[in-house]
Amino acid sequence: MKRQFEALIWVALLLAAVVASFSWLKLDFVALFAGDGLQQMHSYAASFFPPDTSTNWLRQIFHGSLETLAISAIGTLLAALAGAALSLLAAGRLGTVAKLLARLLLNALRSIPELVWAALMVLAAGLGPFAGTLALALHTAGVLGRLFAEALENAPPGPTRALREAGAGPVAAFCYGTLPGVLAQWLSYTLYRWENNIRMAAVLGFVGAGGLGQMLYVTLSLFQQPRAASVILAMLVMVLLVDALSAWLRRRWG
Template identity: 60%
Template sequence: MTTSRMPSRPPRRWSGAVMALLLAALVVASFASLPLQFAAFFTAEAVSSVAEFIAGFAPPETGSGFLAKTAVATAETLAMSAVGTLLAVVAGVLLAIPAAGRFGRPLRGAVRAVLNVLRSIPELVWASVLLIAAGLGPFPGALALGAHTAGVLGRLFADALENATPLPEQSLRTNGATPMAAFLYATLPQTLPQMLSYTLYRWENNIRAAAILGVVGAGGLGQMLKYHLSLFQMQKAATVILAMLLLVALVDGASFWLRRILTR
């Protein structure tokens, strides 16, 4: 009579626990090192000041002339985000192909370093630099969005291309297809829905970023908001803020609807 042996217990891995402890220690150290004064937010003076400040925004400016200016600035912000995202998609695809290792590992590392530089510099910094070169207006704002977003999308596109199943492309190349044709007909269709989803998500982010870039002189709603806040014209600033919220909500809804269509 043979007795069945119980399966041995798998070795315990401590890496997850160690990582969790390190993250917890980092959070505790962050709170301990910052001079956080939460009690100051709830004093009578702070509550009164905030209430008085918020009351200054009501009611929003609804004059026809100002609403027309706000509509033009809204369209400018939307156009800035769309052009910046389009430029980023083109640059991201061109950089993603070598970043996915299609032309060798040395070029892969060099292009990925370029992508790291592009996305590590915030849009506001890109806009500040490009405003010096191109002047005030939405054009440098669109270029700033394109530069930063190209680094983000290029990295995401490259990862999607690397994670695609290689068998369809290999089959086409075995049967005589050129490398470019095999890539276009086998690998790209696999990753296209994911790449489109990334693009729509970044467009949502660029709407918000475009509204902020106007603060440094890139036009659109952000420039109007900075102007009216600097003059303490709070009711006009409230109208601009409402236009920002409406624009973001509309783009979020459109993007969600398009993503549902693409994933069916």
């Protein structure tokens, strides 16, 4: 009896919190669907069709797609290189102090989202693809460094130790003993993050970091819905293509 009463109080409190949130945030779903709301939604959605397929615009979209692709690829590559270097430290291969510092740095890089990095990088490097690349590289380095370090920690120590005991130097022993075991995993993580980053690169344009996202932002701001529609379609096609390519690569090497 007492437990039921307690549960009732909790439910009442939750309900009160939900109602309070709605009224505080002024979320008025009734107004959204009342009157000519649906009518307006329909006409706005309809204004996107048919998409603009003029040759000139398609050419611009092609360039934008290439830019987005390049931003995501270079950003991920830089992140993989930095992540690999940091993961060696974070896995404790070079002492405890370096391990703690590297983990701190990786956490900091990872906990700041790409969009925030992009806004900061636009301030630092100016509008354009360079800022987007840096933003992706910084956040992804934090993610990949952490994943790479975990792979390193899970790698069996036997092969490398045996090589060291046969007189091999630390670098050679690592390359022959540990790297073959973790490389496929590293590659698979990198390709997966590349998939994420190509989606992210499309969004980063909204804060001025170049590529398809910037085209989308500009066309939407100028109420050029047909042009925006073809940009959205281009994004969709590119993401699907990269997902397929990356899945194929991971099946082959993973």
